[in-house]
Amino acid sequence: MITEIRSKQKKYSESKSIEDKKILGQYFTDSPIAEFMSSLIDVKSLNPNRVRLLDCGAGHGILTASSAIFLLKNGVNRVEATLYELDEKLIYNLVNVLDKVKALFSKENKIFIYTIINDDFVTLRPDLISQLQFDVSVINPPYFKYSVKESIYSKKTSDLFKGDPNIYASFIAITLSAMADQGQVVVISPRSFLNGLYFKGFRKYLLTNSKLELIHIFKSRKDVFVDSDILQENIIIKMVKTLDEYSEIKVSTSNGILDLEKSKITAYPKKIIIDTSNTEDIIRIPESKKDYDVLENAEDFSSTFSNEGYFISTGPVVEHRTIMHLTSDHNNKDHVPLIKAHNVLINGIVWDGNHKKDLSFKLISNYDKHLVANNRYVLLKRFTSKDERRRLVAGVYHPIINLKHVGITNKLNYIGRKDSLLSKDEALGLAVLFNSEFMDNYYRCISGNTQVNATDIRIMKIPTREQIILLGKYAANFPVLEYKTIELIIKKHINDRI
Ligand SMILES: C[S@@+](CC[C@H](N)C(=O)[O-])C[C@H]1O[C@@H](n2cnc3c(N)ncnc32)[C@H](O)[C@@H]1O
Incomplete structure (x- = not known):
């Protein structure tokens, strides 16, 4: 079924110009990535009789479908999905996909119900308009920069974090805000938020309100999305909404999509991944043990470039x-x-x-x-x-x-x-x-x-x-x-x- 969605996405993508895709940030997730992302859900910590799922820019529903199927396979009896999608031309396909998921659940006497909100996730924030909180969110938010002066998105998340770096930051922060305690968020997004000045407020929001459990990197940039005109370096992260302290972060690596199933996962001390020695809270990724040694050795230096004059x-x-x-x-x-x-x-x-x-x-x-x-x-x-x-x-x-x-x-x-x-x-x-x-x-x-x-x-x-x-x-x-x-x-x- 997931492969079927993928071919629909391809067809839709090919029918649109690069410019049109950019306007809504429509870069659809490939099926192996959707399956990998869903597999990061920790089913054991969920209530099998009610899992509330949130998808913030659902597209053809590939991430909701693969998450729901993963939950079904792992003993969950009831999934309630809420999906936002702004592009009305996608809704027909989306309904079609979700009905098929529903049928799969019914076949096993399990329940899948869904609500599609054909509206704007950022201006109609679920965390502000409804009491409903969510347990799981597996998302691929749109990404584009917007004008701080003119865009309807400007300052829409200023209660959560400072700055307007990119629409994907707004999507991720709102999603986290809409989660229940211990809610799990799995995101594929550009890597750019891990460092850099513009994302400082956003990073702070994420790191204060969640546990960064895992970061996955692709050693090769190509072919991560169905539309391979994407040159951004992308990562997958898994967060859990909690204020609890933690001491380790897992780094998972694969070369690309084809070896995702064989990803290598290593747990590193949090203090090596997140640099808290200054106010930037930069998130660093060691791709290998050698990189980890480099970071550890760098920590031995007592000063920084700026502090050294x-x-x-x-x-x-x-x-x-x-x-x-x-x-x-x-x-x-x-x-x-x-x-x-x-x-x-x-x-x-x-x-x-x-x-x-x-x-x-x-x-x-x-x-x-x-x-x-x-x-x-x-x-x-x-x-x-x-x-x-x-x-x-x-x-x-x-x-x-x-x-x-x-x-x-x-x-x-x-x-x-x-x-x-x-x-x-x-x-x-x-x-x-x-x-x-x-x-x-x-x-x-x-x-x-x-x-x-x-x-x-x-x-x-x-x-x-x-x-x-x-x-x-x-x-x-x-x-x-x-x-x-x-x-x-x-x-x-x-x-x-x-
Ligand atoms: C990067 S695509 C991902 C789609 C799908 N989740 C997937 O993984 O293939 C982002 C989706 O968000 C939708 N979108 C863009 N802006 C939106 C907004 N403000 N509110 C809701 N959906 C939006 C786009 O139409 C697009 O389908």
Whole structure:
């Protein structure tokens, strides 16, 4: 039956344009995922004579159907499902699916009843309009950003959490709010809420009101949804609504959909997964034992990037907005180099005007607001392609003689000291640190995004300033740095375990 729903979803999806699907966030769940998600329901802690199920954006009903069937197979006698779906064109299919589920239950003298609410889950919040609470919710909420100024969804969940990061956060928070005590919520959603500033309030809400029991990650991003035009990295999480303390979180991994049944599950101490050492409450995912060791070792560092006195900012030059300033004619005194991503190499910045992508920045009208002081910085790439070996790539920029300013593109982050200037040794030490495999793995546990965010760097644990300077002093003995050399330097000077 679940496979039958899947083909209906495919047909429906193919009949809609990418733009239309985006408006309602219509990315339907594939059948193996629906079955895996349902299998995360803990039936033992439910009352078999009444399980109240909530589906917040039901689509064709694949998640309700697979959850109900899972409950039926595991001895539940009665399921009462409430389903929200805004798209009226889906309701016919949805009724059809739910009637079939009902028939399956009847065949075994069990009861399945359902209510479809063809309305908006966020503006017609079940936790506000009804007394009914739910025991289980297995959901794939829509996701899209909305305008804080104009959208009907703006501030609709401000009683639950601060901010308006994405519609999926509103759906998950409302669902959790509508659950009874010990209610179980299983969600497939983008990974983006685990870190990053915009989701801070949402994370806090989840972590305060529920026990994060399990996080599942797909090592490969492809084919998670029926519509494979999705490039977001997705995760599945299971939460239980409770205020009880807990000490472990399970991390489950599979390569993709096909090996979901053989997922590897490992329990880790909660304190390694959730970083409570600052106000961000970032949720980190070790994909392997090696990643876990990286996180554990990082915890041994006593300080963070920000507390150790460093700043990180995004380069101010946005190329498409400063076209009038940009030139590839480099023989003019009233120009300064614009440092771009291709100029950043682990051995330092190379800008000589000879690379075809090299650009100069003309010092004409209001140029200074686009430029930074010509000081020593460590430049850290903000974007690396998925195929690139490293997520973190850093190089030292040494000030060019006789320049007051220099241009740095917004495709780069630049790092310096908050209260003084970086010395050669300190800058080199930082670059070596960021180019190490350890920091790269550590960063990957924090963020699934190929974009390197300054917010995530600021809270990373790092060695002390003294250690960083020593690292730079030692690295300066090597005329050329290779990744191999960097590993040796790091092992010798920072931690022989990493
Ligand atoms: C990501 S799809 C998931 C559908 C289905 N649960 C599944 O797993 O295949 C999200 C669904 O939510 C519906 N939806 C979008 N916005 C909604 C809203 N504000 N209220 C209720 N449903 C909504 C969409 O039409 C879509 O069917």
